Amino acid sequence: MKIIYNNFLNILIILFISACSSIPQNTSDSCRIFDERYLWYKHSKKVEQKWGTPIYIQLAIIKMESDFDWLAKPPRQKLFKVIPFKRPSSSFGYSQAVKGTWEQYKNETGNKLATRARFKDSVDFIGWYTNKTKSILKIPINDTFKQYIAYHEGWGNYKYYKKNKKVINLAKKVEKQSQIYQRQLLKCKNLLNKKKYIIF
Numbered sequence: 001m002k003i004i005y006n007n008f009l010n011i012l013i014i015l016f017i018s019a020c021s022s023i024p025q026n027t028s029d030s031c032r033i034f035d036e037r038y039l040w041y042k043h044s045k046k047v048e049q050k051w052g053t054p055i056y057i058q059l060a061i062i063k064m065e066s067d068f069d070w071l072a073k074p075p076r077q078k079l080f081k082v083i084p085f086k087r088p089s090s091s092f093g094y095s096q097a098v099k100g101t102w103e104q105y106k107n108e109t110g111n112k113l114a115t116r117a118r119f120k121d122s123v124d125f126i127g128w129y130t131n132k133t134k135s136i137l138k139i140p141i142n143d144t145f146k147q148y149i150a151y152h153e154g155w156g157n158y159k160y161y162k163k164n165k166k167v168i169n170l171a172k173k174v175e176k177q178s179q180i181y182q183r184q185l186l187k188c189k190n191l192l193n194k195k196k197y198i199i200f
Contacts, residue, residue: 027068030059030181031188041192043120051127052134052141056185058123060144060178061151064170065096070117072096094122097129105129126151148174 026032034041044055066072073092090099093116097105105125106114114121133150134141137158141147148171150158161167 023068023070027063028177028180030056030184031192033059033068034188034192037119038192038195040119040123044123047123047127050124051131053127053130054142054178054182056178056181057130057142057144057147058126059181060174061126061148062094062122063177064148064174065091066094068094070094070119092116094119095125097122097125101129144175144178145171 024033024036034044041055044058047053047058048055062068070093072094091097095116097116102114102116102125105128106112109124109128111121111124114125116122116125129151130141130147133139133147133155136155137146137150139146139150149161149167152167152170153161153164
């Protein structure tokens with residue numbers, strides 16, 4: 001009987017973790033995302049209130065960086081185009097933050113237990129980063145295009161972005177996606193704000 005109970009408990013834990021961390025079915029629709037993961041809306045809204053970063057920009061950055069895959073990593077490089085080699089960076093999780101910047105975030109915010117595989121911490125990181133970009137580079141926090149370039153390239157390399165067609169194209173995609181998310185949220189935000197009782 002005890003073995004059956006333990007197995008049942010393990011199954012419940014697995015189901016709970018899966019429900020909290022699995023990728024939403026439609027990552028291009030902000031209303032669908034938050035309908036599946038209502039806690040994510042609460043976390044994103046809190047970030048908007050705390051750092052000033054609009055919810056639609058938070059989502060657009062995550063969409064581009066990891067497509068909401070909590071375990072996302074850069075693909076491994078290959079030796080001789082065949083042999084798997086090291087990864088090009090330490091980027092990981094929803095936000096694809098690298099280790100060094102993530103440690104800076106934890107130290108500056110006091111969020112010592114933050115993990116890159118948790119959505120709550122990832123959007124708070126994005127809020128912190130975009131807020132610092134506003135202070136350091138004087139880029140408005142709602143300027144999706146330039147904010148994403150600074151996010152992708154780093155504060156030091158931002159000034160060289162005009163020579164980088166690849167990052168410009170990526171930033172245009174993020175900007176377009178943020179506009180789509182923004183229009184979608186206008187339709188469902190009132191309903192999301194009315195929800196109070198949740199399971200996951």
